[in-house]
């Protein structure tokens with residue numbers, strides 16, 4: 001089958017952008033099906049570095065159809081800025097299709113996102129403050145505005161008027177400034193005009209490609225542990241980054257989804273609040289953070305750092321049907337004497353192998369570790385598995401043993417070329 005789903009198997013920022021770009025060399029279509037500009041996907045090739053937010057990572061190849069599907073929430077202003085930024089850097093010849101069923105993010109969403117965080121105080125989620133949660137809430141509440149309506153001036157104006165009546169009430173109660181429907185309309189109707197040529201029924205575009213047996217990559221955003229349903233709720237995002245969400249969020253039948261490539265750092269990071277059992281602090285954490293440039297692509301926040309957590313990985317495998325792994329940022333682990341891999345947790349004296357549903361329990365678990373000898377060699381120029389120092393080979397084998405997933409690809413640097421594919425993927 002010519003489809004491959006790329007999912008983040010941890011708490012996001014695993015290197016999904018890099019892998020999507022690498023595999024896109026063989027793809028006909030790249031689809032983003034959920035999230036919005038809370039994502040930051042870094043891509044590096046031919047000396048050029050790009051950080052994509054809402055635009056799919058196939059945008060650099062003129063032959064690839066890039067789809068922003070119905071499950072996304074799209075900030076029109078940011079999206080156009082991103083597109084103009086790409087154009088200014090010479091990316092002018094591209095194919096982009098935006099679903100008429102995708103929801104739009106407007107300035108009041110970001111204002112509410114910020115306000116909820118402020119009111120939560122110490123219990124804040126640590127969101128990217130891009131309005132993602134409030135936009136998905138409006139969608140569920142049936143007061144969201146969809147692309148297909150946004151690009152029709154009269155409908156957009158009318159919907160905005162009704163939605164803002166409700167939103168302004170909430171904003172007023174929270175002590176925030178109200179938004180003026182006319183002012184938003186005047187500014188955003190210009191964006192609508194510019195976006196209009198890209199808007200269509202992307203499910204139909206996908207069907208045409210499926211019939212032709214095209215190669216389709218579904219580029220996930222965020223990671224399974226940030227899933228609204230299966231993640232560490234409420235410290236999650238407001239969509240589902242799992243493989244299961246792809247058919248719904250892109251308008252294809254589930255039977256087209258067979259292979260799921262889990263993207264996984266050789267260690268773990270998390271940005272934002274919430275439990276993180278294998279988190280480490282101190283010298284080693286700082287070393288990994290600096291070597292791996294572990295600062296948020298979107299918010300520039302320092303990422304929290306920890307050992308590899310195979311309980312979380314196994315959970316992601318189960319929830320998301322991961323049957324291949326891509327092990328990323330492997331080079332960052334060179335020069336560490338002993339590496340630890342978490343194989344189980346201990347909760348109230350009992351050994352467990354899964355993620356407890358409540359954060360109250362999850363924040364109490366103690367990780368149980370296997371010690372693995374590290375290696376000192378620089379591996380950034382390695383071109384095959386056999387070139388890796390033996391302890392690095394053993395590290396990969398141990399992950400495969402603990403997760404029962406084959407490592408099909410590993411990455412030894414941010415550049416497209418620093419990617420080693422062990423097994424054909426799609």
Ligand code: GDP
Pocket residue numbers: 008012013014015016017018039040041042043044291292293297328329330331332411412413414415
């Ligand atoms: P995404 O959100 O999953 O696409 O990941 P991000 O782009 O937010 O974060 C991954 C970071 O790691 C980016 O800065 C990448 O350039 C970088 N990166 C990806 N793979 C590797 C690798 O194998 N080694 C190193 N050193 N950096 C990598």
Ligand code: IMO
Pocket residue numbers: 008011012013014038039040041125126127128129130131132133220221222223226235236237238271272273297
């Ligand atoms: P990519 O696709 C890492 C995190 C935020 C916060 C929580 C909720 O680059 O991997 P939100 O703004 O979505 O309401 O924030 O989710 N988060 C991410 N963390 N990578 C991401 O995307 C993320 N998108 C959201 O930090 O903890």
Ligand code: MG
Pocket residue numbers: 012013014039040041042297
């Ligand atoms: Mg990212």
